Amino acid sequence: MAANTVTFRGLRDEEVYEDFEVEKAVAMESEVVKNFIEKDTGMEPLRFPIPCRNIKSGKVLEMVLDYCKFHAHARSFTIPDDDVKTWDNEFAEKALSADKNQVTFCHILLAANFLQIEDLFCLLLKAGADLLKDKSVEELRQIFKIENDFSEQEEEAIVQETKWTYA
């Protein structure tokens, strides 16, 4: 591994690892990595691949690193904010539509959390909120494949106590 690169090691499946090598500047989009590199003295930073055990799949890690690559690039080449926003929105769309049940989306969100990539985390939280708007309870359950663990009476009680009525 060259001195200016960092390798992230992701789980492709249970047994197989997949390595992603990126430039140090890209890796520094992650606050965790940034702190580690900055605090490290003397020792060559990150000689070993970073094991990302909490990140579900190579695909997720790849997308996360794509985000980091773009943003590191945008930072050094001062790409205008509007263009960055457009790219971000497209990224969020891609993440949401990557699979039917937003599993990838959740995993990227959790990965952003794990690696402390604040901007990505916020971007996806906002996209998540937008997704929740204007959906009924049942639609929400279907979209996100959530099992209803309320009993019928419990659910009815919740709905009734907070329902707004214009009689």
Add this chain to the structure above:
Amino acid sequence: METNCADGSSPHSSEEVFSSDKSLQNEKGVESTREGNWSDLTEQALVDIFSRLNLGERWNRASPVCKSWFKASRDPFLWHVVDFEQYFGRTRENAFWWTVEFQKKIDRMVKIAVDCGGGNLRELHVRHCSDESIAYMAQRCPNIQRLSIKTCQNVTDTSVCQIASGCYKIEELDISYCYNISHASLEKIGANCKYLTTLKRNMLNSLDPSEHRDAIPTEYINMAPLSGDDEATVFAKYMPNLKHLEIKFSKLSPKGLRILVDGCPNLEHLDLFGCLNLRSRELDEVTANAKNLKVLIKPNFFIPRASFNAERYGHWQLYDERFQTNAFQI
């Protein structure tokens, strides 16, 4: 955001750093064997997402989805501001809102909000609740700063006194159209709530009842307090720091206005719309010395000089003062 290990020692290798469970917020982490979906999302992430929804979306859509979403939707972080006014304000005043059934419902909803927010609750905007939920709030929300309880026909001095003793941080208070609150409890508010700078104590337009037809009971419109001057005296004596005061359709007299303006030298905004007993010249005289007054909303109506009796004239029209002429003098 630290990268120290759980035991506080510095990391020696990237292995150690990334095997610890640190993240932007305290998360429990996701088991690597499960597929992971939205109900796994850490509670903090869910709370953050929910903070971007409005009250109705949170309450009616998100919270019944499953138990973990329900729990996240009740996080105190989401309950700084509880604004029911956004729903009331969508339609005209509605006869159903004046029923006991609705009042009970609103009381329950306020209590839920209070249970969720507690000491985090900073702002509450609601209508048509009663002493029951307001007293409940006053006992549990000492940090409330902005409170709007308009048109609460069954909020009385009892619970307003409790607000006075429980909520000393109040800065803005709107008790417009609450005719069962008297100046007695306003005195307590003034005495205990030293940060109060905005007070709205508007009355309903009793000149033109068509505005409230079919919605507000006529007997309620007619029970508007007549104690404009008594209240002015309370404001002057107990609320000298007032900056913003609205008393539309108050029965304040010129004498009361003088007491008010002299006693509240910091007034910047004064709304006297519909205050029948005040006339332009007197108004100008009294407010001439109000150095800080930036916005003065005048009564803005015209009544022929000879008579003040509403019964004599079947139908009042409000004219802009600019169009007053002597032709109307009797």
